[in-house]
């Protein structure tokens with residue numbers, strides 16, 4: 001089955017496409033990971049990036065990230081209508097993922113969360129460390145939430161979360 005029919009890409013497929021920054025770069029700073037690999041006419045990500053770190057060679061071409069230019073501002077996470085952009089990094093042996101979030105309850109620092117992979121399956125537990133409510137151009141603001149997890153390898157899998165009551 002093709003990823004488009006399946007509805008998600010696997011980590012292995014994304015690795016083949018070169019979506020992830022090198023691990024040593026993820027250990028240095030927060031970096032943008034764009035999992036938008038379909039050819040669709042869209043470009044808010046490139047338009048919002050003031051660092052010129054998101055390159056689109058044509059309106060329908062998938063975006064490519066220049067990780068050297070990325071300053072980790074998260075504006076692209078807030079702006080992407082497809083919720084296809086994440087931030088990822090590794091610090092002191094812990095993994096971190098920044099994700100768009102449009103559900104209830106509202107996220108708070110210290111909330112425990114169930115970590116979900118691209119298929120929506122539970123893969124562990126983590127904690128919210130930085131929820132921000134961000135403007136995104138002409139669209140409604142959206143929560144952009146950073147979650148910390150003990151296993152840095154999980155940061156390659158976690159793309160959603162559920163707040164535990």
Ligand code: SF4
Pocket residue numbers: 031032048049050051052053054065069070071072073074075076077
């Ligand atoms: S995080 Fe900021 S600097 Fe990096 S690609 Fe996104 S908008 Fe550009």
Ligand code: SF4
Pocket residue numbers: 034036042043044045046063079080081082083084085
């Ligand atoms: S804004 Fe999102 S959906 Fe649109 S091209 Fe950029 S990454 Fe893809």
